[in-house]
Amino acid sequence: MKPAPFEYVAASSAADAVEALRRHGDEAKVLAGGQSLIPMLALRLARPAALVDINGCGDLEGMAESRGVLTVNALARQRDLEIFARERAPLLAEALRWVAHPPIRNRGTVVGSIVHADPASELPALLLCLDGEVVARRRGGERVISADQLYVAPLTTSLESDELATAVRFTLPPEGAGWGFAEVTRRHGDFALVGCAAVLALDGAGAVTHARLGFFGVGGTPVRSGPGESALLGRQPTPARIGEAAKAAAAALRPDGDLHATAEYRSTVAATLASRVLAAALERCGKAA
Ligand SMILES: Cc1cc2nc3c(=O)[nH]c(=O)nc-3n(C[C@H](O)[C@H](O)[C@H](O)COP(=O)(O)OP(=O)(O)OC[C@H]3O[C@@H](n4cnc5c(N)ncnc54)[C@H](O)[C@@H]3O)c2cc1C
Known part of the structure; x- marks a missing residue:
């Protein structure tokens, strides 16, 4: 058509x-x-x-990092961020590798993906895990929408129809934090059936001081897991505790079943992925990237 x-x-x-x-x-x-x-x-x-x-809007090009905040303007392509993030935000670089295929990432924008709000998309879940926000401009003013106020329903955000998202901001994890990312797809480049990302940081005694656990492909919007995070915060992340956190996180999800996977399958996979990404994040804690 x-x-x-x-x-x-x-x-x-x-x-x-x-x-x-x-x-x-x-x-x-x-x-x-x-x-x-x-x-x-x-x-x-x-x-x-x-x-x-908006492709002719020169003032919407580019991205920059300042004081631990990465600002990505509305015309920055997904591929540009994938390259930019390799050193400073490897979680973003890894997640972007899973978004579609290189020709699509060469055109697709980071902001477009975030405001398109496909529940199986990687970047919206990362916006949640990296305490992100969207800068929205309409005639006469600008406002900032935090990630936890952005996602309303599949393909629906709290952005108004006369608002242009001019940029998104990601807060980079604290120094020494580790990260993990995993997703299950039928073929590489497909939208995820289920995906999960985690960030962990520890204090000198090895207790968790910072925990972020996010899911996508598990319902109408991306999810940041309160139960998964609170099972770890302030505690030693032993393998048993990581397993408990992953189970608590998956138990709180309400995934949908569809042509591609049942709800039960998604819950089971979510628990497995959560346990893997938390273990990977722990393994990376204290290392450079
Ligand atoms: C074959 C294929 C596979 C794909 N696989 C994946 C995948 O695995 N994971 C994934 O996350 N994505 C995937 N995508 C989608 C891709 O990442 C898109 O690039 C992205 O979802 C939208 O970005 P865009 O810049 O192309 O936005 P557009 O297509 O131009 O716009 C998408 C929506 O967002 C709105 N919008 C865009 N920018 C703004 C703005 N600045 N302010 C306000 N509204 C705005 C538009 O009005 C529209 O409603 C795939 C796409 C294809 C074709």
Whole structure:
């Protein structure tokens, strides 16, 4: 099929894009990398009256790290972050390797993936694990939406239709923290059936001072696991305790069953992946990357 007719607006700056979004209201969609939106238009799952193309907005390019916060602007491609993150944020670099395939990551944006809010996507779960936030601009003002306030339902965020996400920010883990990442897919590059990421940091006595455990592919939104994290915080992360934390985390999930996997399968895999990523994070604690 071909997309339904739409007005095409080539924005030349963020302000220009914001003005176009204000003009068209609910009827407009932002076009970033197009790797999710264009297939949806072609299948007529989305029928916006106007597309606001931000690819000519030079002020939305780039990414930078300052004081432990990595800011990724709306036009930074997934592949750019994959390369940038290798040294400073290896968890992000590893997760990005699992996002689709290189040609898609060359076009797809980090911000586009985060606000598209596919529940099986890697980056939204990482935004939760890295205490992230989205910077949203509309005519007349800007606000910051924390990751835990962003995800509402599948493909739905708290971003308003006249808001442009100009950037996302990730807080890098504390010095000496370790990380783990794993997912199960039918083929490499497919969306995950279930995925999991963890960050752990320890104090001098070996007790857990910082714990983040996030899941994707286990329901309508990405999940940060309170039960999994609190089972570890302040305690020695023995193998038994890691197993308990993984089980507690998986027990609190409410995954859906679908054509690809049953809910029971997803719960079982979530427990196994959680235990593996926590063990991997522990193993990396105190090492350079
Ligand atoms: C074959 C294939 C396999 C894939 N596999 C995976 C995978 O394994 N994991 C994964 O996470 N993704 C996967 N993707 C999706 C890919 O990562 C997309 O690039 C990403 O989801 C969307 O980014 P984009 O820049 O292409 O956004 P677009 O497609 O341009 O936009 C997506 C949505 O976000 C909105 N949007 C985009 N940018 C902004 C902004 N700055 N402000 C407000 N709204 C905005 C758009 O209006 C649209 O609704 C796959 C895609 C394909 C085609």
